[in-house]
Amino acid sequence: VIAIFGAGSIGCWVGGRLAAGGAAVTLIGRARLMAELGPGVTVTDLDGFTVTAPVTATTDIAAARDAAVVLVTVKSAATADAGRALAAVTGDGTIVVSLQNGVRNAEVLRAALPGRTVLAGMVPFNVIRRGPGAYHRASEGTIFVERGAGPFVEACATAGLPVVERDDMAAVQWAKLVLNLNNAINALSGLPLAAELAQRDYRRCLAAAQREALAVLDRANQPLARLTKLPARWIPRLLPAPDPVFRALARRIVAIDPHARSSMWDDLEAGRPTEIDYIQGEVVALAERVGADAPVNRALIRLIRSAEAGGRRDYTGPELRAELRT
Numbered sequence: 001v002i003a004i005f006g007a008g009s010i011g012c013w014v015g016g017r018l019a020a021g022g023a024a025v026t027l028i029g030r031a032r033l034m035a036e037l038g039p040g041v042t043v044t045d046l047d048g049f050t051v052t053a054p055v056t057a058t059t060d061i062a063a064a065r066d067a068a069v070v071l072v073t074v075k076s077a078a079t080a081d082a083g084r085a086l087a088a089v090t091g092d093g094t095i096v097v098s099l100q101n102g103v104r105n106a107e108v109l110r111a112a113l114p115g116r117t118v119l120a121g122m123v124p125f126n127v128i129r130r131g132p133g134a135y136h137r138a139s140e141g142t143i144f145v146e147r148g149a150g151p152f153v154e155a156c157a158t159a160g161l162p163v164v165e166r167d168d169m170a171a172v173q174w175a176k177l178v179l180n181l182n183n184a185i186n187a188l189s190g191l192p193l194a195a196e197l198a199q200r201d202y203r204r205c206l207a208a209a210q211r212e213a214l215a216v217l218d219r220a221n222q223p224l225a226r227l228t229k230l231p232a233r234w235i236p237r238l239l240p241a242p243d244p245v246f247r248a249l250a251r252r253i254v255a256i257d258p259h260a261r262s263s264m265w266d267d268l269e270a271g272r273p274t275e276i277d278y279i280q281g282e283v284v285a286l287a288e289r290v291g292a293d294a295p296v297n298r299a300l301i302r303l304i305r306s307a308e309a310g311g312r313r314d315y316t317g318p319e320l321r322a323e324l325r326t
């Protein structure tokens with residue numbers, strides 16, 4: 001059995017996708033989401049895949065007891081609690097995989113789960129909840145997972161879900177974090193991702209945040225894995241291109257559903273705290289450790305904090321550039 005703890009967008013999509021391939025999947029999540037899953041989870045993607053797959057859905061963490069693998073898909077602020085809860089029900093042989101953003105969730109789980117195998121994973125694509133029990137993959141990419149997650153990797157292979165085992169997950173996670181710097185900009189724009197990235201001023205904000213992060217990562221000698229068709233270092237050079245040039249290039253680099261938004265936008269919309277401390281916050285913290293500054297990312301943290309408290313999240317591109325002084 002593959003159990004998924006904290007089944008929201010990522011958990012329900014990945015769980016549904018594995019179940020569609022024949023895996024026995026147990027989703028553990030909040031009552032409101034689990035109650036929506038009548039005959040199963042409906043998973044779709046932008047390549048036209050669509051299936052409703054049977055899963056066991058529960059709110060009871062004891063259901064993780066018999067799982068060979070537990071995928072953790074809570075937001076980063078809930079990871080420590082998830083670790084404590086899983087410590088009470090899982091045994092030494094359990095493999096726990098963090099399928100979360102950020103760079104330290106696996107570490108937090110490892111501290112809470114001595115004796116278990118805890119591995120880092122990275123999901124590159126966006127998932128949106130399209131309706132009750134229906135989850136849609138709205139962009140592309142291959143899941144990366146630290147080597148050692150055998151039963152998960154096998155279930156992915158059986159289901160035709162691309163996954164690659166890696167030995168350099170820190171480089172993978174930091175490269176994803178650099179891409180995720182856009183989550184805050186997207187949330188502050190109030191626009192779907194495609195509409196936001198179509199505007200040069202927002203892209204200039206993202207380029208500034210990425211350039212700053214890349215400089216800090218260089219100083220910290222942190223390598224970056226290649227996740228996109230273009231290396232991470234080229235992206236901030238491409239982002240400021242005029243709209244028609246960028247449009248032509250972007251079409252070849254990434255496909256994205258016109259309705260997709262960042263999960264930080266979802267969090268603000270639902271009145272939940274965001275993962276800003278685990279994305280921009282990591283850049284600022286690393287900058288401090290290496291004696292550098294990260295004013296653009298600090299400004300984004302300030303604006304997201306304000307949005308979390310009910311402040312603005314409808315900045316135009318020029319307004320956001322002015323706030324970031326870029």
Ligand SMILES: NC(=O)c1ccc[n+]([C@@H]2O[C@H](COP(=O)([O-])OP(=O)(O)OC[C@H]3O[C@@H](n4cnc5c(N)ncnc54)[C@H](OP(=O)(O)O)[C@@H]3O)[C@@H](O)[C@H]2O)c1
Nearest residue numbers: 006007008009010029030073074078100101125126127263
């Ligand atoms: N969504 C995406 O497109 C995407 C893409 C790539 C990576 N990611 C990353 O994947 C991770 C998960 O994101 P997501 O968008 O799937 O988040 P999500 O939709 O908020 O799903 C997490 C779910 O876990 C639930 N939860 C938290 N603590 C729980 C507990 N103790 N017991 C049961 N359920 C619990 C949450 O409920 P409450 O809200 O009630 O706490 C929520 O329903 C994040 O690190 C995110 O950055 C997301």
